[in-house]
Amino acid sequence: MGGSIAAIGMGLAVIGAGIGIGQIGGKAMEAIARQPEAVGDIRANMILTAALVEGAALIAIVMAYLVK
Amino acid sequence: MHRYILSFIFLLCFSVFAISQNEHEPQNGGQPAGEQPANMEEQHGDPGVIDHQAHGEASHDAGCGEQAEHEFDPGATAFHHIADQNIYSIGPWSLPLPCFLYAPDHGWSVFSSGKFHADAHGNGHVAIDKYVLVEGMVQRIADPSFPDGEVEVAHHPYFQKVKKEDGSEKEAAFICYESKLYPAEDRSTADGGLFGGGITSFYDFSLTKNVTSMIFIFALLSWMFLSIAKAYKTRDGMAPKGVQGFIEPIFLFIQDEVAKPFLGHKWEQYLPFLMALFFFILGLNLFGQIPFLGGSNVSGNLAVTMVLAIITFLVVNLSGNKNYWEHILWMPGVPAWVKVILTPVELLGVFIKPMTLMLRLFANITAGHMVMVIFVSLIFVFSNNGLNVGAGYGTAVGSTLLTLFMMTIELLVAFIQAFVFTILTASYIGAATEEAHH
Numbered sequence: 001m002g003g004s005i006a007a008i009g010m011g012l013a014v015i016g017a018g019i020g021i022g023q024i025g026g027k028a029m030e031a032i033a034r035q036p037e038a039v040g041d042i043r044a045n046m047i048l049t050a051a052l053v054e055g056a057a058l059i060a061i062v063m064a065y066l067v068k
Numbered sequence: 069m070h071r072y073i074l075s076f077i078f079l080l081c082f083s084v085f086a087i088s089q090n091e092h093e094p095q096n097g098g099q100p101a102g103e104q105p106a107n108m109e110e111q112h113g114d115p116g117v118i119d120h121q122a123h124g125e126a127s128h129d130a131g132c133g134e135q136a137e138h139e140f141d142p143g144a145t146a147f148h149h150i151a152d153q154n155i156y157s158i159g160p161w162s163l164p165l166p167c168f169l170y171a172p173d174h175g176w177s178v179f180s181s182g183k184f185h186a187d188a189h190g191n192g193h194v195a196i197d198k199y200v201l202v203e204g205m206v207q208r209i210a211d212p213s214f215p216d217g218e219v220e221v222a223h224h225p226y227f228q229k230v231k232k233e234d235g236s237e238k239e240a241a242f243i244c245y246e247s248k249l250y251p252a253e254d255r256s257t258a259d260g261g262l263f264g265g266g267i268t269s270f271y272d273f274s275l276t277k278n279v280t281s282m283i284f285i286f287a288l289l290s291w292m293f294l295s296i297a298k299a300y301k302t303r304d305g306m307a308p309k310g311v312q313g314f315i316e317p318i319f320l321f322i323q324d325e326v327a328k329p330f331l332g333h334k335w336e337q338y339l340p341f342l343m344a345l346f347f348f349i350l351g352l353n354l355f356g357q358i359p360f361l362g363g364s365n366v367s368g369n370l371a372v373t374m375v376l377a378i379i380t381f382l383v384v385n386l387s388g389n390k391n392y393w394e395h396i397l398w399m400p401g402v403p404a405w406v407k408v409i410l411t412p413v414e415l416l417g418v419f420i421k422p423m424t425l426m427l428r429l430f431a432n433i434t435a436g437h438m439v440m441v442i443f444v445s446l447i448f449v450f451s452n453n454g455l456n457v458g459a460g461y462g463t464a465v466g467s468t469l470l471t472l473f474m475m476t477i478e479l480l481v482a483f484i485q486a487f488v489f490t491i492l493t494a495s496y497i498g499a500a501t502e503e504a505h506h
Contacts, residue, residue, distance in 0.1 A: 055424030
């Protein structure tokens with residue numbers, strides 16, 4: 001890669017997605033602790049939301065590859 | 069607990085085996101030097117290109133001198149190991165696969181990839197109709213002066229940096245034949261050169277490793293589901309048994325957690341599609357996780373995930389009702405100037421949704437495979453490519469543990485990614501078929 005700016009962009013995108021998915025996971029844990037009987041619904045929605053956040057990061061990563 | 073210990077010992081043995089393999093070949097292209105030790109002593113230097121040509125070696129292997137020694141590159145190794153191949157290597161053995169190759173200036177060539185006489189690295193000794201095997205992949209020598217038919221070429225391909233048209237550097241393989249280096253071209257790719265080479269001098273329609281794995285998984289799933297369907301008829305009312313008992317909870321989970329909540333009363337209509345997607349992706353993900361079985365990276369192949377995403381795209385948009393299109397083209401209930409902004413964004417969203425589906429599956433599975441190869445590569449990095457054996461054995465323990473850990477995570481990822489692909493498809497279909505209620 002040779003220290004390109006695109007690599008920094010990729011890293012920034014991943015930081016954003018990491019914060020987002022961390023929030024989702026944390027909140028889901030809180031919700032499960034509060035309502036253990038709803039664990040199935042919460043888990044499914046958690047994965048769905050995390051996947052959506054991940055999608056944005058993936059687009060950024062691919063753009064970084066292409067722009068390079 | 070015993071199983072964990074056993075599998076750990078198994079992996080450790082593999083690592084040690086890998087190191088000892090590497091010790092036999094401490095340098096790339098070391099063969100010419102090994103054949104003529106006398107030459108080396110005479111010259112007191114590295115037997116470079118000039119030396120060998122001056123001696124006029126008759127042997128094919130010695131014709132083009134020695135390859136420039138370069139450092140072990142974990143990234144390149146990982147990319148090479150997750151790539152598709154024209155041979156199927158299981159452990160130290162490689163199974164030949166049929167090759168269907170088309171070059172516009174030569175026509176069709178159909179033969180078995182066993183005719184290349186590939187070594188353990190997937191490099192062929194024989195060129196057939198200008199086709200050569202480089203690291204398991206068929207490449208072609210476009211040079212018209214290279215002879216047709218079967219000719220013996222040097223054992224090792226030579227890798228050199230070449231400048232591409234856009235100025236960036238790329239490593240390309242060169243084949244040595246009668247003391248001359250011929251550049252080999254990659255197969256044509258349909259991406260217009262974005263990720264690969266673009267259109268080159270030949271097209272590869274072969275049954276590659278990935279295609280073979282896909283056919284195997286297709287056959288396995290067909291057999292499994294037909295036998296389960298039969299079991300539901302013959303064992304009606306009885307408890308599920310065998311593979312039926314394994315599949316039934318997964319099937320019911322997808323049906324109750326994915327299909328019913330997202331698709332409403334139309335869930336039965338789309339259930340076969342969702343199940344086909346889920347079990348196909350899951351089967352491929354898990355099959356790629358089995359060590360020593362070729363490690364085919366099918367669901368981590370952009371072309372495969374693209375086809376899956378295109379099918380989803382077609383299903384979603386062909387089943388979209390009037391309400392769905394109205395919300396995309398002319399969003400109701402917002403001021404006109406907002407509509408002007410919203411319509412392009414919504415139209416983009418139609419294409420971005422399947423694109424992220426494609427990229428998500430590809431990136432997750434590829435990353436998993438790459439991380440494992442790189443953990444194993446650590447052994448070669450720390451052992452200085454086989455020169456420092458002690459460090460290699462030491463790192464083998466740590467990297468075995470890390471690989472074992474990653475493989476466990478990857479089992480989880482295999483299920484999650486298959487589930488995510490299915491649940492997102494279901495939610496897109498659900499959004500496209502939803503009735504208006506406002």
